Amino acid sequence: MINWMQTYLLRHLQVFFYSLGQLMRSPFSMLMTSAVIGIALALPTGLHIILKNMQTISGDIDSAAQISLFLKKSTSDTQAQQLITQLKAMPQINNVQYVSRQQALAEFKRLSGFGDALKALEKNPLPAVIVVQPSISQAGGAISNSRATELLVEQLQAKPYVDIAQLDMQWIKRLYSIMDIIRRGVIILSGLLALAVLLVVGNTIRLAIQNRRDEIVIIKLIGGTDRFIRRPFLYTGFWYGLFGGLIALFLVISSLLLLSGPIEALTQSYESEFSMQIIDFNSTLWLLGGSILLGLAGSWLAVERHLREIEPT
Amino acid sequence: MIRFSHASKRYPGGFDALQDINFHMSPGEMAFLTGHSGAGKSTLLKLIALIERASRGQVIVNGQNLAKISRRKIPFHRRNVGMIFQDHQLLFDRTVFDNVALPLVISGLSHNEIGKKVRASLDMVGLLSKERAYPITLSGGEQQRVGIARAVVNKPALLLADEPTGNLDPELSREIMSIFEQFSQVGVTVLIASHDIDLINHLPYRILTLKNARLSHDSAVVAQP
Numbered sequence A: 001m002i003n004w005m006q007t008y009l010l011r012h013l014q015v016f017f018y019s020l021g022q023l024m025r026s027p028f029s030m031l032m033t034s035a036v037i038g039i040a041l042a043l044p045t046g047l048h049i050i051l052k053n054m055q056t057i058s059g060d061i062d063s064a065a066q067i068s069l070f071l072k073k074s075t076s077d078t079q080a081q082q083l084i085t086q087l088k089a090m091p092q093i094n095n096v097q098y099v100s101r102q103q104a105l106a107e108f109k110r111l112s113g114f115g116d117a118l119k120a121l122e123k124n125p126l127p128a129v130i131v132v133q134p135s136i137s138q139a140g141g142a143i144s145n146s147r148a149t150e151l152l153v154e155q156l157q158a159k160p161y162v163d164i165a166q167l168d169m170q171w172i173k174r175l176y177s178i179m180d181i182i183r184r185g186v187i188i189l190s191g192l193l194a195l196a197v198l199l200v201v202g203n204t205i206r207l208a209i210q211n212r213r214d215e216i217v218i219i220k221l222i223g224g225t226d227r228f229i230r231r232p233f234l235y236t237g238f239w240y241g242l243f244g245g246l247i248a249l250f251l252v253i254s255s256l257l258l259l260s261g262p263i264e265a266l267t268q269s270y271e272s273e274f275s276m277q278i279i280d281f282n283s284t285l286w287l288l289g290g291s292i293l294l295g296l297a298g299s300w301l302a303v304e305r306h307l308r309e310i311e312p313t
Numbered sequence B: 001m002i003r004f005s006h007a008s009k010r011y012p013g014g015f016d017a018l019q020d021i022n023f024h025m026s027p028g029e030m031a032f033l034t035g036h037s038g039a040g041k042s043t044l045l046k047l048i049a050l051i052e053r054a055s056r057g058q059v060i061v062n063g064q065n066l067a068k069i070s071r072r073k074i075p076f077h078r079r080n081v082g083m084i085f086q087d088h089q090l091l092f093d094r095t096v097f098d099n100v101a102l103p104l105v106i107s108g109l110s111h112n113e114i115g116k117k118v119r120a121s122l123d124m125v126g127l128l129s130k131e132r133a134y135p136i137t138l139s140g141g142e143q144q145r146v147g148i149a150r151a152v153v154n155k156p157a158l159l160l161a162d163e164p165t166g167n168l169d170p171e172l173s174r175e176i177m178s179i180f181e182q183f184s185q186v187g188v189t190v191l192i193a194s195h196d197i198d199l200i201n202h203l204p205y206r207i208l209t210l211k212n213a214r215l216s217h218d219s220a221v222v223a224q225p
Ligand SMILES: Nc1ncnc2c1ncn2[C@@H]1O[C@H](COP(=O)(O)OP(=O)(O)OP(=O)(O)O)[C@@H](O)[C@H]1O
Pocket: A313, B011, B012, B013, B015, B016, B017, B035, B036, B037, B038, B039, B040, B041, B042, B043, B044, B195
């Protein structure tokens, strides 16, 4: 039994490497097919990784969101300082910055250029502002972060002297829905390109079957089972999948390396400590596993479809 | 070993290649199948190897009714039938050794066993020195002998040969026939299709004659209709 198993495994290994040898006989056509598979798989993989990076960036931006507390005009500076001490004690708050009514007016004059017009006003129309920097744990992920931020806004709104607590989440929400659309697009694109890979492998194997028609007839004549005949073609599909996957991996890594410089420069201008992640172990495994599976499935389809048609007469 | 009862073969298109064939061969028997071109010799051998199926009647090989063998079981039936083809059917991109080894590889034998059996088989047909050669470099007679070595390498109980001496000189033809005789002496049933009347009339074996798809003469049957 053990002996039989060893023989069986040995046969499989032989066919496994024999099919590789057959492919290597025409390296150019084998490279062409693998490259087509590689390009088709690199596209969705690359988009997926860019999307993942965008999620990390938006997470950073989200937790870096500021809340502006516009104080009631009747609030004195001392009362404001009391509130600030209170806020600083809160664990959800990282940093607090006070802009008094005078400072607000001065800044407004400087930025707006309405300096002279404002001189005509008797009273300072601007409220004092406390800019609150929330400190929210990075572990929670983007969605729970934004939930926590909103909760904090409600809490701050209820504080004394606070007129309006304002958080402009609108653009982050828009970013999320844009990313959701892109994510779905990537899924659809992946599906279509996987189908393309299936067809490419299927067609290549179909041609290989036709080229070896005589051989298949002879093997059938002397008692070769369908399984025996199918085996080398399935392994050929496996090799196409593996090489296609490796080419895709190479394409993804090299394109993202080219992109990572400018992207990091861009995010640094937003004062984000972001470093681009090229491809992690899991994604690599998914890419290679998926492409091998597609190679096997494509050759399986071709073999099932065309092997039966070839019968000795 | 082989029994045909009222077996007929009609090819798609309506041509009757065999009609109402009846005969029986015992294990270890050797016989010739002869007849004019198109008489149905190859078709009869194909029915035995399940390359074609009888349209009517029964073909029984080794006690098994071939009509009951499903498509999936056909390979296992063929492994018990060594067949030598009119057109050799060799793989031209593989060596003589690999060609002869193919039936053993299909059966999943170990490397050592394959080496031994292939060499024994090549030795029998006198081609041991050519094991590394490619079939394309061999003469027609040598290719035919590679086909014979492949047919007998896993010692089938039944050997079918379709024109095995088709393009050989008389000397070589007799040699090939003596190889078949050796097999029949060790209990292998041998059925050889040939229209080489001169050769087979000089040998003391049963002759089945086909004429226009019918068995017109059987030398084993004393009374003629
Ligand atoms: N696949 C097929 N489809 C239709 N007709 C066929 C087929 N194979 C053979 N035939 C016909 O059946 C008849 C018998 O053919 P077969 O090959 O058995 O003859 P044969 O006795 O072997 O002849 P030869 O000595 O020339 O080899 C022939 O007339 C042939 O045209």
